[in-house]
Amino acid sequence: MTRLKTIKAKTNNRSAFGVGFFISIGAGVGVVAGTLLGDLVAGMMYGAGAGVVVGAVVEMYRRQPSPPAPPHTAQPPRPTGLRWLIGCLVFLGVSALFGGVVLVGSPSGEWLHIPLTVLRYSPFSDFLIPGQILGTVFGVGSLLTVLALWMRPAWPLGTALTHSTGEYWAWSAAVALGLGQIIWIVTQILMVRGVDGLQVVYGTLGALIVMLACLPGVRQYFALRPDLLLSGRPR
The missing domain is CATH 1.10.287 (Helix Hairpins)
Structure with missing residues (x-):
């Protein structure tokens, strides 16, 4: 019962x-x-x-109900906001990886029916470098961050970030990707001197990634205890 x-x-x-x-x-x-x-x-x-x-x-x-406090030794339950954060990052990663591969494979933009004239105010002559940035940073980077957020591996290089944020390093990576996506979209708008629906969607997606990461439940889930912070290991 x-x-x-x-x-x-x-x-x-x-x-x-x-x-x-x-x-x-x-x-x-x-x-x-x-x-x-x-x-x-x-x-x-x-x-x-x-x-x-x-x-x-x-x-x-x-409205999020307050979950009962777990035992000290138990792994805290994943908050619902984290699942939405991961969902946003998965969508960003898959779509960015797809777009990056297509742009690298067709730097002229022919496969995506994007004319090279949209780059006339940018420093690029074709879509090769933007495609590489899109696929590597936002594609592969987002998917690796998803794995880290879910599995929380103790990587020494990433753990160094916790000394300035107080959260597990993958949380910092998620915030950086959200902010980077906003900058990427703003840069696009300035370069092409125009706005379309896809830019609005992805700009909003970047903002949501930052806001979801900053939800109290998500930050609390990735907060590190001071004793483990000194030893460089996640909670």
Whole structure:
């Protein structure tokens, strides 16, 4: 009976609308819109991105119940905000890796139907270097950060960051990726001297990554105890 009540309590505390729900709904709407407008892939990407953004906003404003304090030796439960942070980073990583590979494979932008004229105010003659930055920093970097946030490995190089932030190093990496995404989009807008829907989605996504990482529950989950901070090991 006690076990049944515990399971029921956990179910009630969990959001019925998870990351996958909003991505699926957004992608489905995007597929329909893309089909009607003649660009299925772009519609799906727009829709999935919008789904992630909407879902993350809903999660940030959803009232979080206070979980019972876990035993001192137990691993604390992952907060729901962390799952949304990981969902945003997964979407950013997969889409950026795809975009980077396509731009490196077709620096002229032909595969993505992007004319080279959009680069006329930039220092680049083609999309090779932007594609490399996109795929490496935001693609591979985001996916590695997701693994680190979920598994929390003790890497000496990353642990050095904890001395200035007080949080596990992967948290700092997530914040850096969110801020970097905002800078990337602002730089794009200045270079092409124009704004489109995809830039709005990804700029908002970068801001959400920063805000989700700064949620009290997420910061508390990655906070390091002073004794372990001195020894260089995660909690």
